[in-house]
Amino acid sequence: xxxxxxxxxxxxxxxxxxxxxxxxxxxxxxxxxxxxxxxxxxxxxxxxxxxxxxxxxxxxxxxxxxxxxxxxxxxxxxxxxxxxxxxxxxxxxxxxxxxxxxxxxxxxxxxxxxxxxxxxxxxxxxxxxxxxxxxxxxxxxxxxxxxxxxxxxxxxxxxxxxxxxxxxxxxx
Amino acid sequence: xxxxxxxxxxxxxxxxxxxxxxxxxxxxxxxxxxxxxxxxxxxxxxxxxxxxxxxxxxxxxxxxxxxxxxxxxxxxxxxxxxxxxxxxxxxxxxxxxxxxxxxxxxxxxxxxxxxxxxxxxxxxxxxxxxxxxxxxxxxxxxxxxxxxxxxxxxxxxxxxxxxxxxxxxxxx
Numbered sequence: 238x239x240x241x242x243x244x245x246x247x248x249x250x251x252x253x254x255x256x257x258x259x260x261x262x263x264x265x266x267x268x269x270x271x272x273x274x275x276x277x278x279x280x281x282x283x284x285x286x287x288x289x290x291x292x293x294x295x296x297x298x299x300x301x302x303x304x305x306x307x308x309x310x311x312x313x314x315x316x317x318x319x320x321x322x323x324x325x326x327x328x329x330x331x332x333x334x335x336x337x338x339x340x341x342x343x344x345x346x347x348x349x350x351x352x353x354x355x356x357x358x359x360x361x362x363x364x365x366x367x368x369x370x371x372x373x374x375x376x377x378x379x380x381x382x383x384x385x386x387x388x389x390x391x392x393x394x395x396x397x398x399x400x401x402x403x404x405x406x407x408x409x
Numbered sequence: 410x411x412x413x414x415x416x417x418x419x420x421x422x423x424x425x426x427x428x429x430x431x432x433x434x435x436x437x438x439x440x441x442x443x444x445x446x447x448x449x450x451x452x453x454x455x456x457x458x459x460x461x462x463x464x465x466x467x468x469x470x471x472x473x474x475x476x477x478x479x480x481x482x483x484x485x486x487x488x489x490x491x492x493x494x495x496x497x498x499x500x501x502x503x504x505x506x507x508x509x510x511x512x513x514x515x516x517x518x519x520x521x522x523x524x525x526x527x528x529x530x531x532x533x534x535x536x537x538x539x540x541x542x543x544x545x546x547x548x549x550x551x552x553x554x555x556x557x558x559x560x561x562x563x564x565x566x567x568x569x570x571x572x573x574x575x576x577x578x579x580x581x
Binding site for chain 1: 410411412413414416419421422423424426427446450453454455456457458459480482483484487514515516517518519522523542543545548549551554557559560561562563564565566567569570571572573574577578581
């Protein structure tokens with residue numbers, strides 16, 4: 238029988254081990270994400286993929302909040318995060334620290350996710366507002382726009398789903 | 410300037426075009442998924458990836474429902490779906506139609522998603538309840554368990570995020 242694994246079998250990290258371990262050099266930038274559900278999901282996904290930090294910008298909600306915890310399931314206590322009043326300020330800090338800025342957005346010159354060559358620099362992945370996407374001024378200052386190819390009738394993926402897909406592609 | 414693309418620029422399918430077009434031979438099976446948010450997200454992601462059909466099983470909610478629409482954003486009108494009283498009944502129909510059954514679950518003999526060799530048969534991907542995962546009897550009848558490798562402190566990914574990651578990996 239192919240038994241399901243218990244939490245113990247899975248041998249997950251403790252909160253302290255997580256904080257001490259070497260992370261993937263990827264920072265998630267939440268550019269005015271409106272849904273607290275999506276913020277919580279960012280934390281949960283960032284925990285699973287050992288992401289360095291989450292930069293929470295503008296109107297994006299910050300922990301602690303019950304609606305964030307509902308999807309974060311405690312990952313707000315493990316994943317590092319920092320709040321910036323504007324995404325512009327976050328970008329300035331990232332550029333100062335030599336991060337490659339990749340906005341996840343469907344734009345004129347965007348690169349398909351499966352054709353993206355990972356740079357040697359650390360990467361900042363910018364995810365935008367559920368309705369307006371990443372701000373145009375932020376795109377103008379990005380090194381690249383990454384697009385997840387899609388073939389149906391809708392405009393885009395849910396932000397939480399996009400984060401999962403892009404992180405998986407970069408780390409698989 | 411790297412301008413964002415409008416819905417018109419993106420050239421998405423119309424609802425009628427979507428229904429008529431050849432789909433990817435993948436069926437999503439929702440095995441007692443409790444959150445209507447996750448059901449809606451399944452529809453939205455299935456639309457983007459041109460998925461053949463969604464099999465909705467057991468206690469999983471069916472459209473139309475406002476909480477499903479909140480995340481489906483209309484994709485319940487494009488993606489085909491069918492309801493089964495139990496996941497067992499869905500599996501019987503899938504096996505009759507020669508589908509390869511892959512349960513997305515962390516189990517003793519699960520295969521890491523990045524090491525999975527896609528079969529030639531059409532594929533049914535089973536996603537389980539948010540707390541209990543895929544039912545053990547369903548796993549026992551599956552051809553394989555697929556596991557998304559994860560490295561943090563939490564037990565698992567959100568169901569919506571898992572669906573995005575697994576579909577991207579199979580179709581990228």
